[in-house]
Amino acid sequence: MKRRKFIQSASLSGLGVVAGSAVISCAESSTSSENKPEKMVNKVSLPVVVATWNVNNATAKAWEQLQQGKSSLDAIEAGCMVEEANAEGQSVGIGGLPDRDGNVTLDACIMNKNGDYGAVVYLQNIKHPISVARRVMEDTPHVILAGKGAEKFAIESGFKPEDLLTEKSRADWEKWKEKSEYKPIINIENHDTIGMLAIDSKGDIAGGCTTSGLAYKMAGRVGDSPIIGSGLFIDNEVGGATATGLGEAVLKTVGSFLIVELMRQGKSPQEACEEAIGRIVAKNKNIEDFQVGFIAVNKKGETGAYAIHNGFWQTRYQDNKNENIPSDFYNKKS
Numbered sequence: 001m002k003r004r005k006f007i008q009s010a011s012l013s014g015l016g017v018v019a020g021s022a023v024i025s026c027a028e029s030s031t032s033s034e035n036k037p038e039k040m041v042n043k044v045s046l047p048v049v050v051a052t053w054n055v056n057n058a059t060a061k062a063w064e065q066l067q068q069g070k071s072s073l074d075a076i077e078a079g080c081m082v083e084e085a086n087a088e089g090q091s092v093g094i095g096g097l098p099d100r101d102g103n104v105t106l107d108a109c110i111m112n113k114n115g116d117y118g119a120v121v122y123l124q125n126i127k128h129p130i131s132v133a134r135r136v137m138e139d140t141p142h143v144i145l146a147g148k149g150a151e152k153f154a155i156e157s158g159f160k161p162e163d164l165l166t167e168k169s170r171a172d173w174e175k176w177k178e179k180s181e182y183k184p185i186i187n188i189e190n191h192d193t194i195g196m197l198a199i200d201s202k203g204d205i206a207g208g209c210t211t212s213g214l215a216y217k218m219a220g221r222v223g224d225s226p227i228i229g230s231g232l233f234i235d236n237e238v239g240g241a242t243a244t245g246l247g248e249a250v251l252k253t254v255g256s257f258l259i260v261e262l263m264r265q266g267k268s269p270q271e272a273c274e275e276a277i278g279r280i281v282a283k284n285k286n287i288e289d290f291q292v293g294f295i296a297v298n299k300k301g302e303t304g305a306y307a308i309h310n311g312f313w314q315t316r317y318q319d320n321k322n323e324n325i326p327s328d329f330y331n332k333k334s
Contacts (some may be wrong), residue, residue, distance in 0.1 A: 049197070067077075073112045122150070193245075245292035259272040
């Protein structure tokens, strides 16, 4: 199953808010299909790499870095770069699907074990936004650079500018313009995000998140992926979490930070992911129109994943096994 089949052509105006603060319980029974979603992962060995979607090449690259004794931060950057260079993926980096004006704009962030954070938003013409985000974190007094400023910084830092719109992505954009429909349809190819978490042999945690964002979005739109606490959050004393799906919904609940704080309070990564999805479900009338998925890891190396609808997967490299694992999900009617 390709990770793109998970996401819908989401409407920015389609989110409805339900009054009240009750959180809908996510403790639903598991499906009985052949690919039964993993309800609870109770792994405790280190190192570990976990990522959104079926990205075995990316997790393999990150694992290779860890086996060479490199840090979790090095592993995250190297792993995310694999997908950014994958032109056929049409999700991050080169070949990403453009905004409605035909421009490929990229968002990314990275966090290290110390809680340091760097991000780029609305970056154009640079294939590896995750690496630029790391440079922002390590080489500037800032945490976020945007647009032309981010591009200028990248070029001055030695990154080569290039056209990121491939022939395939251009053709898809031209076809989309025939109708220019911008309506929610669950589980069609539209956009997705690569979020990755890693713990090295020293027990230090890092994370990264990189995306080309919502396909055919309004020019200037930025989602949750580069925003600390929403698309990604790391606390080396507790664990980390990252998100994929409709960024607007994740932003409104600061989902990744919520998951880490729930783990701080004693919840497992799985329980924390389920509660974060529950918060989103409780606040939106139209969950049939969009998808969100979370993955998380705690300090012990236990992992969890949960989504609103069926179709979300995680890739986990642990105990020398690089596995694609279907996630459990809230809406058993989907």
